[in-house]
Amino acid sequence: KTWTLCLLLLLGVGLGSLEALPPPCDSQIYCYGDLLHQVQMAKLFPDDKEFVDMPLSMAPDQVLLSFGELAKAHNYSIPRQQLQEFVTKHFQAARQELQSWIPGDWKDSSQFLQKITDAKLRAWAEELHQLWKKLGKKMKPEVLSHPEWFSLIYSQHPFIVPGGRFAEFYYWDSYWVMEGLLLSEMPETVKGMLQNFLDLVKSYGHIPNGGRVYYLQRSQPPLLTLMMDRYVTHTNDITFLLENIETLALELNFWTEKRSINVSSGGKSYILNRYYVPYGGPRPESYSKDAELADTLQEGDREALWAELKAGAESGWDFSSRWFSGGPNSNSLSSTRTSKIVPVDLNAFLCQAEELMSNFYSRLSGNDSQAAQYRNLRAQRLTALTAILWDEEKGACFDYDFENGKKNPEFYPSNLTPLWASCFSDPAIADKALKYLEDNQILTYKYGIPTSLQKSSQQWDFPNAWAPLQDLVIRGLAKLPSPQAQEVAFQLAQNWIRTNFDVYSKTSTMYEKYDISNGGQPGGGGEYQVQEGFGWTNGVVLMILDRYGDRLTSGAWPALRKPHCLVVTLLLSLLTI
Ligand SMILES: *[C@@H]1O[C@H](CO)[C@@H](O)[C@H](O)[C@H]1NC(C)=O
Ligand SMILES: *[C@@H]1O[C@H](CO)[C@@H](O)[C@H](O)[C@H]1NC(C)=O
Numbered sequence: 149k150t151w152t153l154c155l156l157l158l159l160g161v162g163l164g165s166l167e168a169l170p171p172p173c174d175s176q177i178y179c180y181g182d183l184l185h186q187v188q189m190a191k192l193f194p195d196d197k198e199f200v201d202m203p204l205s206m207a208p209d210q211v212l213l214s215f216g217e218l219a220k221a222h223n224y225s226i227p228r229q230q231l232q233e234f235v236t237k238h239f240q241a242a243r244q245e246l247q248s249w250i251p252g253d254w255k256d257s258s259q260f261l262q263k264i265t266d267a268k269l270r271a272w273a274e275e276l277h278q279l280w281k282k283l284g285k286k287m288k289p290e291v292l293s294h295p296e297w298f299s300l301i302y303s304q305h306p307f308i309v310p311g312g313r314f315a316e317f318y319y320w321d322s323y324w325v326m327e328g329l330l331l332s333e334m335p336e337t338v339k340g341m342l343q344n345f346l347d348l349v350k351s352y353g354h355i356p357n358g359g360r361v362y363y364l365q366r367s368q369p370p371l372l373t374l375m376m377d378r379y380v381t382h383t384n385d386i387t388f389l390l391e392n393i394e395t396l397a398l399e400l401n402f403w404t405e406k407r408s409i410n411v412s413s414g415g416k417s418y419i420l421n422r423y424y425v426p427y428g429g430p431r432p433e434s435y436s437k438d439a440e441l442a443d444t445l446q447e448g449d450r451e452a453l454w455a456e457l458k459a460g461a462e463s464g465w466d467f468s469s470r471w472f473s474g475g476p477n478s479n480s481l482s483s484t485r486t487s488k489i490v491p492v493d494l495n496a497f498l499c500q501a502e503e504l505m506s507n508f509y510s511r512l513s514g515n516d517s518q519a520a521q522y523r524n525l526r527a528q529r530l531t532a533l534t535a536i537l538w539d540e541e542k543g544a545c546f547d548y549d550f551e552n553g554k555k556n557p558e559f560y561p562s563n564l565t566p567l568w569a570s571c572f573s574d575p576a577i578a579d580k581a582l583k584y585l586e587d588n589q590i591l592t593y594k595y596g597i598p599t600s601l602q603k604s605s606q607q608w609d610f611p612n613a614w615a616p617l618q619d620l621v622i623r624g625l626a627k628l629p630s631p632q633a634q635e636v637a638f639q640l641a642q643n644w645i646r647t648n649f650d651v652y653s654k655t656s657t658m659y660e661k662y663d664i665s666n667g668g669q670p671g672g673g674g675e676y677q678v679q680e681g682f683g684w685t686n687g688v689v690l691m692i693l694d695r696y697g698d699r700l701t702s703g704a705w706p707a708l709r710k711p712h713c714l715v716v717t718l719l720l721s722l723l724t725i
């Protein structure tokens with residue numbers, strides 16, 4: 149006993165800064181500790197997430213005891229073969245605690261399908277409507293009776309998952325999934341998912357990134373209030389809203405209390421929000437990658453990098469040159485410093501949530517003082533956004549690096565989130581948004597809006613395009629009074645539908661992301677293989693088909709492109725004369 153203690157102490161001293169920050173959760177198997185370290189560093193599985201998704205086959209105390217004995221028998225360096233045997237004996241196959249579930253409110257058809265005039269697109273939409281049955285999951289009762297045997301966090305109600313390695317719920321993904329579910333006329337499924345999220349807020353004070361204990365200390369872009377708004381608008385279930393309005397407020401408090409930052413400019417100080425996860429250690433689900441990445445750094449800097457990577461995961465953009473800093477390691481993942489940046493999209497999401505809360509309180513619950521408080525918060529945020537993030541000349545908002553006191557001038561679709569979130573005060577923003585897209589030549593990308601113009605090999609960068617980012621820009625422009633902006637929105641929608649439809653025609657699969665550099669194909673880059681399914685991709689396609697179903701075509705590309713090119717060339721030659 150004493151010897152083990154000494155060894156652990158020595159280990160602790162040796163690893164030094166490992167103790168500086170608390171671990172990402174308190175499970176000594178799924179979140180931190182020697183068992184996790186040895187198994188993940190031995191790379192028993194191609195993807196580190198596999199191991200932390202495996203349920204135990206006996207109580208955690210027994211597993212730890214048995215691991216302690218094994219470690220001692222091998223002088224604390226267990227050979228791979230023995231580790232493999234240990235895992236096989238003490239763990240069950242990954243994700244078997246989740247069972248497939250056919251949503252009770254699923255039915256053969258849905259009204260919106262009738263709006264789609266192109267027969268091929270309509271047949272495709274019918275297949276996507278079927279996919280909810282493949283992406284539905286419920287938990288085995290053991291997750292409730294023996295939570296300590298699982299990394300899965302218990303949820304009472306079944307839910308829709310993204311797909312592939314993402315077999316549990318994810319926070320911001322669920323918003324676009326819910327939009328799709330409402331089009332498929334499945335409000336009961338949406339309500340169950342909402343209840344799960346509200347329960348999590350009651351238990352933890354916030355919604356974790358995803359439904360596993362190792363995601364507990366980080367959240368994801370805050371869209372819960374919007375989810376509730378969409379559900380209530382669809383169902384008119386005001387009772388449900390009023391029962392839960394305090395919980396919505398609690399979730400927003402988390403962002404105010406734990407994710408605020410004071411930014412000063414021109415002698416004034418403003419409060420805005422950021423992604424920030426002050427927990428140490430490698431991410432359990434990408435443990436060996438994080439550990440190896442940190443090997444390139446001085447020991448004292450490793451903990452900080454791991455916290456920044458978790459903040460990157462919290463942003464939903466994991467990972468991206470958007471979070472890289474300049475400096476010696478610029479353009480590399482190890483220069484990630486997410487928490488030093490005030491992101492446009494996060495603040496626009498919160499601005500929208502504040503608007504919705506003030507409406508909920510004034511119109512539905514008749515609580516004028518609370519309504520006024522959220523109106524004030526929104527007004528303060530608009531002032532801060534205009535002072536710190538907005539660039540009048542460029543016509544968009546930009547992420548702000550508050551340590552270096554400067555905006556990031558790069559193009560990201562997220563820079564237009566204030567349009568989507570109706571969070572701006574200057575009506576001239578419509579023309580400016582179009583100019584911003586043209587200046588960055590975004591409309592020349594025919595297969596989808598790129599995530600950035602940087603080729604970093606990270607998955608939230610060029611040449612990948614993601615469904616939620618298409619939605620941010622398309623619906624942002626479509627909201628504007630300018631007919632030109634609305635026409636561009638349609639064109640972008642048509643581009644995205646063609647890419648998704650073409651890939652589906654060839655592969656019968658919907659992907660989490662697409663590579664737009666090579667005619668549109670499944671995306672790549674980042675930490676894991678491209679995943680199939682796929683919750684938010686399906687949701688966004690259904691939303692676009694619902695909105696523009698009478699105009700969209702599945703037809704061949706060149707028909708539209710050639711005359712378009714001709715016009716552009718003509719215009720350009722006129723200009724040069
Ligand atoms: C056990 O490992 C330590 C340090 O790695 C080493 O000094 C020691 O000789 C080893 N003992 C045996 C019995 O192999
Ligand atoms: C921001 O700064 C002001 C003035 O320096 C201070 O009163 C306030 O408490 C700070 N707020 C936060 C969230 O740090």
Ligand SMILES: *[C@@H]1O[C@H](CO)[C@@H](O)[C@H](O)[C@H]1NC(C)=O
Nearest residue numbers: 394397513514515516517518
């Ligand atoms: C308004 O909401 C606040 C916060 O929940 C509560 O303390 C207050 O009593 C409510 N006021 C009215 C008039 O309902």
